[in-house]
């Protein structure tokens with residue numbers, strides 16, 4: 001499989017190259033040259049496979065000849081062997097048509113583990129036998145950071161610099177990152193919001209001298225390998241609910257559009273998805289874009305769902321690329337316009353291509369709390385607030401097929417918000433251990449390119 005940039009002018013790479021590169025050198029995002037498809041019978045054939053077997057089956061066409069089938073299966077066995085539930089991503093029934101897909105049984109209790117456990121192993125495999133030392137730069141609102149750090153801490157040939165917005169992640173999320181004292185882990189609290197952190201990461205990739213000096217790579221969902229691993233659970237869940245003979249809808253709490261884009265890819269691969277519901281909080285740029293074509297930034301509002309407090313949604317670019325006939329030059333111009341003004345309108349062609357599969361909903365704090373209370377009272381399920389946003393959208397969707405809400409984080413990562421909404425305070429699972437007793441290490445920096453790159457220059461090159 002070959003990978004090309006959404007902006008059309010970066011080198012075409014194989015899977016190994018795209019994984020190590022992270023972001024394309026023209027500022028675009030790597031996407032597979034074609035979408036592989038599975039026949040009805042091939043999807044039926046996924047029934048009865050374990051999660052790790054399903055993962056190897058779904059990922060194989062994307063990996064191409066960068067790994068042998070045996071190597072890919074071995075990596076999947078190792079990655080998903082670290083999950084605390086035998087089903088890896090179990091399905092829970094809430095009522096007749098409403099289901100929950102629990103994606104938080106990995107080491108750091110959020111859906112990010114599903115992809116990042118795999119990505120850590122891919123980095124290690126692709127660096128083996130080379131003298132390359134990778135510098136990973138990442139931006140996090142809390143969950144990507146801890147999952148990425150868990151996946152690469154202590155690995156030879158990798159340094160990780162993780163930027164989180166100071167004071168805007170929960171204490172548990174912060175401690176999951178900052179108590180990892182491995183020498184290759186560098187946590188930076190930046191004085192800004194998540195969008196500032198993400199913009200700094202992209203600026204570092206776009207500074208060719210800096211990017212080459214450090215051999216930069218990415219763990220955010222700008223890295224194609226992240227999304228590839230997330231496609232798997234759409235197949236795994238849908239097949240358990242009767243696909244391919246049964247159509248299924250998914251409701252996805254959305255920020256950077258990575259998770260729901262993985263659902264889009266599953267649909268392109270032949271999974272009969274009735275609808276993808278893009279659920280946003282009051283930071284609703286994606287809801288406005290999908291419902292009226294208006295993709296324009298507002299002021300970020302801090303909410304009980306900090307992982308969705310975002311205005312610039314990286315992976316939306318991948319969808320826009322597909323939706324405009326994969327015209328990289330036209331998309332590059334459209335994105336440059338957005339980067340200059342903070343606003344753009346989707347073209348009619350883009351809106352028409354997107355409309356049949358996607359729907360969206362903006363969910364406010366009251367509706368989120370109501371959905372969380374309904375899940376607690378009627379189905380005995382305590383949800384984290386992000387999952388509450390998606391459940392609210394799912395229950396209002398009016399669809400007459402099974403609707404699967406993606407439960408993206410363990411409720412214990414957001415204890416205060418869960419207690420406010422439901423009155424119950426979820427306990428921290430034993431597997432996170434003595435998080436509150438451990439020493440923390442991080443550096444606070446202004447949200448400027450100069451401050452962050454000087455820090456990395458001072459710590460990264462060995």
Ligand SMILES: Cc1ncc(COP(=O)(O)O)c(C=O)c1O
Nearest residue numbers: 143254255256257258259307408
């Ligand atoms: C708990 C949680 N839910 C939902 C999201 C949004 O997912 P995405 O950025 O892939 O849209 C995130 C962050 O990415 C998250 O951490």
Ligand SMILES: N[C@@H](CCOP(=O)(O)O)C(=O)O
Nearest residue numbers: 140141142143144220221307
């Ligand atoms: N909500 C995310 C933000 C980064 O998203 P990513 O999926 O692009 O890594 C987080 O938890 O950090």
